Amino acid sequence: MWYPEWPLRRPDAPRDEPTQVIDDGGIVVAANAPARASGIVPGMRRAEAELRDPTVVTLVRDPGREAILFEPVVAAIEELVPRVEVVGPGTALVPIGGAVGYHGGEARLLERLDEELERVAGPGALLGVASGAFCARRAAERAEPGVPFVVEDDAAFLASLDVGVIGVDALADTFRWLGVTTLGALAALPRDAIVARFGREGLEAHRLASGATPKVVPRPLPEDRAVVVRFDPPLDDAERAAFAGRAAASRLLDRLAAEGVAPHVVEIEIEAGDGSVRRRTWRSLDPFDVAVLTERLRWQLRAWIEGGGRGVRGGIVALGLRPDELSDAGRQLDLFEGTRGDERRALGAVQTIVGPDRLLQALPDGGRDPHERVRWHRWGEPPPRPRRDLDAPWPGRIPDPPPALVPSTAVPLEVEWDAGIPTRVRLGSRWEPVHAWAGPWRRVGRWWDGEPTSDRYQLVTSVGALLCKVEEGRWFLLGLYD
Amino acid sequence: MREWAEQGAPTVGEILRIPPGGVAALVGPHGSGLTALGISLLAESSSGTVVVVDGRGWFSPETAWRAGIAPERLVVVRRLGAEEVPRVVAALVDGIGQVYVELPTRLDPTALRRLAARIRARRSRALFRSTSALPSGVATLTIEAVDVVWEGVGRGYGRLRRRRTTVRARGKAMGGTARTLELEDDGANGLRVVSGVAAAATGRAAG
Incomplete structure (x- = not known):
């Protein structure tokens, strides 16, 4: 809706x-x-x-005011169908599965829903019906006032939509660039390939595109996950209530994060001074974080306290938050400990653009040549152990300072010799005279593996210093001291 | 590690300060010591994650570790096409406070200006390493390589020990005066300012 x-x-x-x-x-x-x-x-x-x-x-x-105005609408829908989930002011998910039988068919229920909405909030409501939440929302966009848009086959309906609807711009742009313009084309790609290239966000997009509801990984959890805060004296002011709500929200999410999960649905429940209890369920496509949950909580509390005439009689004496549809998205967080949230998001966005193999972190490794002393691993994955011993003496190691630029494979270099002395080196289109040099430092390779003997040189020119290798009479650039 | 810092000498980062939202251009041929300088400027300015965008894939993290950036604080985006670089940098500055970019040789000036505007809006700090001057209006601080001299190497003996780099800094972040600095780097103790030769003010004096 x-x-x-x-x-x-x-x-x-x-x-x-x-x-x-x-x-x-x-x-x-x-x-x-x-x-x-x-x-x-x-x-x-x-x-x-x-x-x-x-x-x-x-x-x-002003989402707060919008939520206040929306509250009577949600209450009206709840008269017909219980357990309405609010996505945001103006949007709600109504699970009609169970109510269809009671009201005598889908068409009858939708008709009643439409009448009820028109009575409470006036015309303008769009109704979309589908098996999944994401699909229903997209269906509502296609609906006309008074004429619900009913999707029979989620996958077939989604196949025709543009990839932009997945809501992650960077990802959608990359898909378009790759020629994947519709969700159908995306769903047709093998899931493994998507995960390998785009990681978690890609997987989420693929799930949405194939019409699967955001899958929730059932994990065994202790039963008592709800957070309940009692207030004495009761709270009757929305701002104070929201402030208290923030503490409750962060307590709830911290507790869940410790178990490695985050909720997609949170039920907010308050108990008023007169003993009455009110509940409202909020849903978010991404797992709730503290900022988002606090905001939803503030809207909801304001809606109850300031809206709808009745107010909360006697103030709020207890506030309860009950999480549901826990996903393991929260579990990732431990890997990035030390990285702030916005940094993580920015790096995640870059990962969707370039793929996991080009966004890297590095750790020191044991070795002699500069490129051996670095071990790369993908960002966001647990760091590997060093391949070689870091503390070993490594005789023949290139002395410090290390070159700042190190080609990943040795680059052929042109060097002129005169009587065993390097005289000129070709850099780009120019020949630079060699002012000074150090070497040769002989390296006897692993001859049993067929590795040839080679020499290392440090060359100094007027534009900087180079680290070079001579192997079987040919020169290679190993590093540039920039 | 930085015993000279305690002696009260200004550090490189104090003289070449990149304000939040500022872009520093490091202009000079590869080999002039600007990568080491740029990385140590970032290492000094913050404790957050530092991201290096390196299209060619030549950047060696050892330089950053020496400058004081711990391995877990350093992320490198490697091997990008020239057309991917602006997109990646734009996405990065949304959340990353300090970004070092090895600019591809041919980059559209409009794309660069747009990027600089975005960096300004996000209040990140960015360093653009380039072999040629950047289009006007992009950099708040331009650092040009003037000279590089190595010590410790003779004709066939010794090893590279110490580098003396001379750079000229100018731009809005320098308050309108150009300054020439001589820096020393032995690869272990970070960059040291040898002399901050005060340079002639830009413009001509009348009278």
Whole structure:
């Protein structure tokens, strides 16, 4: 169930003039019919939208107020179908599976739902029906007011959609660049290949594309995962309640993180001073983190306290948070201990662009040549053990300082000799005279493995110093002291 | 490790300060010591993750470890095509405070300016290592290699021991005056400022 124009439902929004609502980042999140007529669509930048229609009225989004207004709608849906999950103000997931039989068929239920929504919140609701949450949301985008969009086969419906709907821009761009433009094309790719190239985000995208609901890994957990906080005296002010909520949220998520899981669904429950209990379930496609959960909690508490006339009689005496649909996404976190959240996200975004094999970390390793003394491993994977002994003496090791630039394979080099003395070296298109040199340092290779004997030289030119190797009369560049 | 720092001499990072949102250009041929200089500037300025974007894949992490960046703080993006570099850097600066980029030789000036604007908006610090001057308006600090002299090597004997690099720094971050610095590097103790030769102010004095 989706109200695309929900952010516009506020008393200060003009009715007939073109109006847009933007979020904190200056991106249009909703536009009314006159605004849309002049070409403004959600997702556009504010400046671009104002270029299309300079008369447009711009309002800044206030999700807290939106949530308050949305509360009666959720309550109304709950009269028909229990256990509604709120995704955000204006969007809710209604599990109709069980209610269909009770109301006498899917069509009848949808009709009643539509009537009820129109009575409470007026027209404008879009209903999409599908087996999975992601698919239902996409179906709602296709629906028309009053005409629900029913998806019979999730996979077939998703196949026709653009890859942009997976919601990760960097990933979608890379898919497009690779010629994978629809979810169908993405779902047709072998899952193993996607995981190898794009890691976890790729796997998530592939799951969405194949119409599988975000899979939840069942893990044995101790039963008592809910966090309950009691307040004495009771809280009757939304801001104080939200503050208390933040502490509860971080306690809940910390406790879950210790077990290596994170929730996709959290049920918020409060007990009022008069003994009444209220519950609301919130869902997030990504596992909740403290910031997101706190924000949802603040919206919900404000909606209960300030909205709907009744308020919370006697204040809030207890607040409970019950996690559900735990996924093991949280388990990854331990690997990146020491990396801050935004750093991790940025590196994750880069990993989706370049793949796991080009985003690397390194550890010291034992060896003689500069390239042997470094061991690379993929970012985000547990570091490997050194191949060779770090503390061994390594006779014949190239002395410090190490070269700053080391080609991964030795690069052939042209050097001129005169009576056993290197005189000139070719760098790019120029020949540079050799001012000084050190070497040869003879290295007897593992002759039993067929490795030839070679010499190391350090050459100094007017543009810098080079580390070179001479093997069977040919010169190679091993490093550049930059 | 840095005993000279205690003697009160200004460190390289104090003289060549990259403000948040600033781009420093390191301009000079490979071999002039600018990689070591750039890495030690990043090592001094923060304790967060340092990311090196190295299209060619030649950057050696040993230099960073010597400069004081622990292995777990260093991430390297290697072997990128020239067209991938701006995209990768743009994604990085969303969350990474210090980025070192080995610029591909041919890069569209518009893409570079756009990147600099993004770095400014995200308040990250970036170092662009380039063999040729960057288009105007990209760098807040330009460090050019002037000279490099190695000590310890003769005609067939010794080994590379110490490098003296002369660089000229100019740009907005230097407050409008150009400065020539002489730096010394023995690969073990980090970079040391030998002399901060005060240079002539830019522009001409009248009268």
